[in-house]
Amino acid sequence: MSLVTEVVVPRYGIAWYPWAVQYFFLIALSYTSLWVAAPGIILGKQSWLNTSRLALLACVSTTLVAPVALLADLHQPLRFWHFYAHPTPWSWMSIGSFLLPLHLVCTVLLAWLAWRPALKARSQANDSWFSRIAGWIAWGNWQVSRKVMVLVGLAALATSLGMMIYTGAEVAIVKGRPLWHTAWLPPMFVATGAIGVCGLILFLNRLSGMRNADTNRQMLGIMAGACVVAGFIALTWFLDGANAVSGSVAAALDSVDQSSAWRTTAIEGGTAGVLLAVLAFLVRRAPGRRKAFGWILGLLALHVAWMFRWVVLMNVQTVARNSAGFHDYEIALGSYGLTGVIGIFGLWLTALLLIELFVPWREASLDPRRDAPAPADHSSATDAPASSASASADSQGVRHG
C-alpha cells in the first residue's frame, strides 16, 4: 500500500454554465405542459379545459424563453446558424437544433389558434388599445376547423416527444461523465419535469386568480403519481448499478462517500423529494387542503425539478475526472452565473406578463362554437353563438381577477 498525494495538477473549470440548467428546466416544463394542455385543448375534454388553459400558458411562455437560455450557453451565440449550415444527423445536439424550432412553431401555432376566438371577441369589445392589439394578434376574422386544430396539436405532441427524447439522450450518452451515462437519466428528466409542471400549474392557478378546484385536484393527482414514478426510477437506477464496480451509481456513491457537499446535496435532495411525495398525497385528499396548500406545494415541486437539473448538470461537472477531489465551483455573479439565472427567470416572468396583458388566455379553446365565452361586455357579443353560454361562466368572471 502507498499513499499518493497530488503535487501538480491543473484546475479544470466547468464547460456548461447555469444557462444549461435554465434550458433543461424550461424545456422539460415546455414538453410536459403540452401534455397537460392536450386533454382540454387538443382532445376537447371539458373537465380538463381550465387546467389545459393554464398549461397552454405555461407551455408557450417556457417554449419561448428556453431557446434564449440555450443560445446563451453557447460561447459563440451569433454562430447559431452554423447548426443549420452544417446539419449533423449523428449528433444529438444537432438533432435537437432542428427539433427545437419545430417544437416552438407547433406549440406557438397551437396556442395562437386556441387563443384566436377569444382574441377576436376582445378585438370587438370596447377596450381601446387592448382591443386593437387583440385584433392585430388575431390577424383576421377567419376560423380554422377543429380538424386543423387537432392536427396542429398532434404535430406539437410529436415534437414534444422528440424534445423529451433528445434532451435526455444528449446528456445520457456522455461516457466521459459516468454520473450522466445511464439510461435512467432521461426518464428521470421526464418524471421531474412532470413534477415541475404540476407545480407550475398549481402556482399559476393561484397566481392568476383562477383558483380552479378541479385543476388543484388534477395536478396534485398527477404530481403524486409522478413522485411515485420518480422514486421507482431512482430506486431502479440504484439497484441496477449497486453491484457494478464502475458506472453511474458507483460514481454517485464515490462522490457521496468522499465529499461532504455531495452528502448534503444527497440528503437535501432526498428529503425534498420524499417530503414532496408525502405532502402531495396528504394534500390531494381534502379539497380544503388542496385550496390552501396547493400553490405552496407547487413551489416546492418547481424547486425539486430545478434542483434536480442543477445537481445533475452543474454539480456533476465539479466531480474531477483526472485529478483527486472535487473542483471548486462558486456561482459567478455575471452572465455566466447568477445574472444569467435571474435574467432567464425575469424573461420568463416578462413573457407571462405580456401574454396576461394582451391575450385572453383564460378562454383558450379547441372549439370556439362550444367553448368560447360570451365577451365580458354583453352588449357587444357578436362572435359567440347562442350555444356557448354554459362553458363560459367561470372564465369571464376572472378575466381581470
Added chain:
Amino acid sequence: MDPIRRSLLGQLARLSAGAAMVPWSSVASAGINDQPARREGDPTKRYGMLIDLRQCIGCQACTVSCHIENDAPLGNFRTIVSQFEVEEENTGEVATFMLPRLCNHCDNPPCVPVCPVQATYQRQDGIVVVDNDRCVGCAYCVNACPYDARFINEKTQTADKCTFCAHRLEAGLLPACVESCVGGARMIGNMRDPDSEISRMMEKHRDELMVLQPEKGTVPQVFYLGMDERFTQRPEAEPGIWDVINEAGKELGYEFGH
C-alpha cells in the same frame, strides 16, 4: 453488501426495468452518436505518441513550450505533466510519479460524434482537430472527453485542444512538446510505417505499454511506457492544491497542501 445479495438486487432491478429499457437502447444504437467519416490529412499515415515515463523528469518544458507555441490562455493547457508524491506505507520511502497528459487522439474519439456542427473532426492521419471558424462553443466535446483534454479557449471562445502540432508536422517539424523534451521521453511518428521509430519501440515494448482509461472504449493513441497501472485511472490520491485567497477575497494562486 455481500456479492450474492448485490447481484440479486441487480437481477430484480433488471426484471422490473428491462421492459422499459428496450426502447431507449434501440434509440441509442440507431446510428446516432456513431463516428463520422474521417476527412483531410494523409490517409497513409497514423500519428501516435509514445511517452517513456522512465525518461520524464517532470520539468514541464513540454508544458511551457506548448503554451508558447499554441498561445493557450493562462490556466488552460493542451499538455501538462501531472505530478504525484507516492509514499510507500511500509518503508516510508517517497518517490515522485510524473504523468504527462495531452489529447489521446483516440481511434474512437467520443468528442467527435457529439459535435453538432462537425467543427471537430478526425483527420485520416488520426489527428483530432477543431475548426475554430466553425465551432459554436457549445462545449459538448469538452464534457464528452473523459481525459479533460479539451477546454474552451477564452480568447477564441471556441473549443481548444492538442493537435499534435499538426501545423509543425506539416512543415516537417516535431511538435513543440517533443522538440523541447529534455529526457527525450516523448516520441511521435507514423504508426503505419513499420520502420518508424515509434513502430519499432511499440513492437519492442508491446506488453508493457498502457493507455489511459482503456475501459472507456476510446482506444487512445498516446501510449505510456513504464506506467504504474493505478495511474491509468482517476488517481486515488489526496487532493494537494488549495486556492489561496487574500484578505480582500482576491485569488492569489495555488498553494500546495500539508
